[in-house]
Amino acid sequence: xxxxxxxxxxxxxxxxxxxxxxxxxxxxxxxxxxxxxxxxxxxxxxxxxxxxxxxxxxxxxxxxxxxxxxxxxxxxxxxxxxxxxxxxxxxxxxxxxxxxxxxxxxxxxxxxxxxxxxxxxxxxxxxxxxxxxxxxxxxxxxxxxxxxxxxxxxxxxxxxxxxxxxxxxxxxxxxxxxxxxxxxxxxxxxxxxxxxxxxxxxxxxxxxxxxxxxxxxxxxxxxxxxxxxxxxxxxxxxxxxxxxxxxxxxxxxxxxxxxxx
Amino acid sequence: xxxxxxxxxxxxxxxxxxxxxxxxxxxxxxxxxxxxxxxxxxxxxxxxxxxxxxxxxxxxxxxxxxxxxxxxxxxxxxxxxxxxxxxxxxxxxxxxxxxxxxxxxxxxxxxxxxxxxxxxxxxxxxxxxxxxxxxxxxxxxxxxxxxxxxxxxxxxxxxxxxxxxxxxxxxxxxxxxxxxxxxxxxxxxxxxxxxxxxxxxxxxxxxxxxxxxxxxxxxxxxxxxxxxxxxxxxxxxxxxxxxxxxxxxxxxxxxxxxxxxxxxxxxxxxxxxxxxxxxxxxxxxxxxxxxxxxxxxxxxxxxxx
Ligand code: SF4
Ligand code: SF4
Ligand code: SF4
Numbered sequence: 001x002x003x004x005x006x007x008x009x010x011x012x013x014x015x016x017x018x019x020x021x022x023x024x025x026x027x028x029x030x031x032x033x034x035x036x037x038x039x040x041x042x043x044x045x046x047x048x049x050x051x052x053x054x055x056x057x058x059x060x061x062x063x064x065x066x067x068x069x070x071x072x073x074x075x076x077x078x079x080x081x082x083x084x085x086x087x088x089x090x091x092x093x094x095x096x097x098x099x100x101x102x103x104x105x106x107x108x109x110x111x112x113x114x115x116x117x118x119x120x121x122x123x124x125x126x127x128x129x130x131x132x133x134x135x136x137x138x139x140x141x142x143x144x145x146x147x148x149x150x151x152x153x154x155x156x157x158x159x160x161x162x163x164x165x166x167x168x169x170x171x172x173x174x175x176x177x178x179x180x181x182x183x184x185x186x187x188x189x190x191x192x193x194x195x196x197x198x199x200x201x202x203x204x205x206x207x208x209x210x211x212x213x214x215x216x217x218x219x220x221x222x223x224x225x226x227x228x229x230x231x232x233x234x235x236x237x238x239x240x241x242x243x244x245x246x247x248x249x250x251x252x253x254x255x256x257x258x259x260x261x
Numbered sequence: 262x263x264x265x266x267x268x269x270x271x272x273x274x275x276x277x278x279x280x281x282x283x284x285x286x287x288x289x290x291x292x293x294x295x296x297x298x299x300x301x302x303x304x305x306x307x308x309x310x311x312x313x314x315x316x317x318x319x320x321x322x323x324x325x326x327x328x329x330x331x332x333x334x335x336x337x338x339x340x341x342x343x344x345x346x347x348x349x350x351x352x353x354x355x356x357x358x359x360x361x362x363x364x365x366x367x368x369x370x371x372x373x374x375x376x377x378x379x380x381x382x383x384x385x386x387x388x389x390x391x392x393x394x395x396x397x398x399x400x401x402x403x404x405x406x407x408x409x410x411x412x413x414x415x416x417x418x419x420x421x422x423x424x425x426x427x428x429x430x431x432x433x434x435x436x437x438x439x440x441x442x443x444x445x446x447x448x449x450x451x452x453x454x455x456x457x458x459x460x461x462x463x464x465x466x467x468x469x470x471x472x473x474x475x476x477x478x479x480x481x482x483x484x485x486x487x488x489x490x491x492x493x494x495x496x497x498x499x500x501x502x503x504x505x506x507x508x509x510x511x512x513x514x515x516x517x518x519x520x521x522x523x524x525x526x527x528x529x530x531x532x533x534x535x536x537x538x539x540x541x542x543x544x545x546x547x548x549x550x551x552x553x554x555x556x557x558x559x560x561x562x563x564x565x566x
Contacts (some may be wrong), residue, residue: 002334002336002337002338003337005399011263018353018467018468021399023479025481028481052483052485052487053293053390053393054482054483054484054485054487054488056487057482057486058480060481060482060486061480061481062467062477062479062481062562063477063478064463064467064469064470064475064477064478065471065476065477065478066472066474066475067472067475068471068472068473069473069485073473074473075473076473078288082478083467083475087562096394098337099337099338100338100339100340100392101334101338102330102333102334102338102340102341102344102423103327103331103333103334103341104330104333104334105330121326121327121330122323122324122327123322123323123325123327123328123330123331123392124322124323125321125322125323125340126321126323126491127338127340127389129394129487129488129491129558130262130393130396130491130492131392131393131394131395131560132395132559133394133395133461133559134466134537134562135488135492135559135560137322138486138487138488138490139487140323143323144322144323144324145323146323190497201431201468202468203465203466203467203468204465204466204558205436205460206392206460207394207395207461207484207558210449213360215468217469217471218469221365227325231545239522244341255359255441259309
């Protein structure tokens with residue numbers, strides 16, 4: 001049923017820390033691995049070993065170059081930094097992808113807010129993917145149905161898995177601990193506290209989708225100019241090396257090579 | 262957005278089909294509809310165009326065998342509403358014709374409701390696109406007016422081609438002018454409507470709003486993916502401008518001149534037919550551009566904007 005449920009009392013979602021993510025793509029690979037054998041049809045690839053491979057992925061990592069500015073708004077290009085940006089479905093409260101669906105295949109769960117596709121009912125019209133501002137839905141070209149992040153609904157409630165594994169595959173695999181999973185409707189949950197402390201934000205709030213997933217901003221870094229000043233106080237490493245009178249066979253070698261060159 | 266030929270054909274053909282049905286219902290209400298081979302042919306063409314259009318729209322589905330499920334979500338989905346309205350309109354129009362043919366009775370209340378239904382069907386088709394907020398160029402009431410305008414103009418163009426009376430030629434004139442006024446307004450709005458129309462930028466898309474600039478450094482993958490081929494479709498600016506000229510020329514100016522010549526020379530049938538064919542071709546080009554020129558905000562994640 002493509003009517004949105006009343007606001008769920010539990011909103012499961014992810015919090016992704018853009019300060020910590022190193023862009024290793026491990027979360028995307030583990031997502032693909034788990035979901036190709038898990039919920040619904042497998043995630044197909046086309047021309048996988050050819051020159052133009054493509055395929056359905058539920059999580060993709062983009063990298064951006066961000067140039068900071070000083071207090072006066074002047075750009076500081078020498079302090080430019082790379083921000084790795086993982087993106088998957090944000091399980092929006094006002095999910096347009098659900099209401100546009102003509103078949104009822106897309107739905108949002110009343111009990112935990114997870115947005116899912118019933119692949120048995122999906123006709124593959126693609127309208128839901130058009131309605132998502134974030135590009136979080138991808139058509140599976142082999143099965144002709146829409147795929148999207150399920151928040152690993154088949155892991156987080158899976159009693160066959162040890163308790164510590166009952167979290168989304170991406171969260172489980174992140175080597176940097178940049179991804180966190182929890183209930184964002186509960187203000188005392190770890191994820192909610194993290195969002196409050198670090199100023200977590202929504203992506204494209206102007207699109208009015210009220211995403212559940214939140215992102216944490218990169219922390220302000222010490223500027224290069226400041227660290228340059230610090231460098232000047234450090235004794236010159238080359239002269240330190242020169243003063244270092246090596247002894248023994250290595251010292252002899254060092255002096256001989258110096259003399260030759 | 263990727264201009265799928267099945268969708269271009271669907272919107273153009275079914276638009277004309279429901280336009281014809283709507284006009285014929287107006288004729289019935291005004292007491293002008295008399296059974297002749299020509300007027301029956303008009304009705305049959307209307308039904309055929311709508312039917313063929315709807316069938317072609319299932320061609321781009323991943324699983325067309327389940328298309329019947331699309332009739333279920335009329336409460337929220339414009340696509341579902343469109344499917345339901347299209348079928349009800351065709352059935353009620355076929356019933357009007359059938360009753361008239363078999364018993365000679367024509368029921369004005371049926372024609373009245375069928376007219377409303379055909380207009381609602383065209384509006385529902387347009388709303389499938391106009392509702393998509395992430396595509397700023399589509400997200401406007403002008404999109405609905407354009408679809409209505411071209412249904413009215415293509416519907417009358419076909420009717421005039423089948424029965425080239427002076428009265429039909431004048432109505433075809435009116436239809437052409439109405440449709441192109443809406444479309445020119447749409448194009449004018451489109452040229453001032455950027456990807457950031459609703460405030461979305463690469464900065465808001467990534468949340469990196471505290472920086473002086475944010476730009477894509479690396480895409481997730483080196484090759485294409487579904488999002489890029491479907492929603493980050495690009496045509497050269499030069500081609501877009503040229504194609505707009507072709508659409509306007511073939512779909513507007515030349516048909517207009519042909520209709521004028523039809524009246525002046527008295528060679529009505531030939532010129533009106535020519536005008537109808539060119540108008541339909543021009544609207545096809547216009548529809549291709551409607552998709553090809555529409556930018557989706559997801560492009561912000563792929564280095565656009
Ligand atoms: S991120 Fe996109 S697919 Fe996910 S709930 Fe929001 S609108 Fe729907
Ligand atoms: S592609 Fe499937 S899930 Fe998406 S709108 Fe169409 S039927 Fe619904
Ligand atoms: S696994 Fe963690 S660090 Fe690696 S790309 Fe994903 S979120 Fe970033």
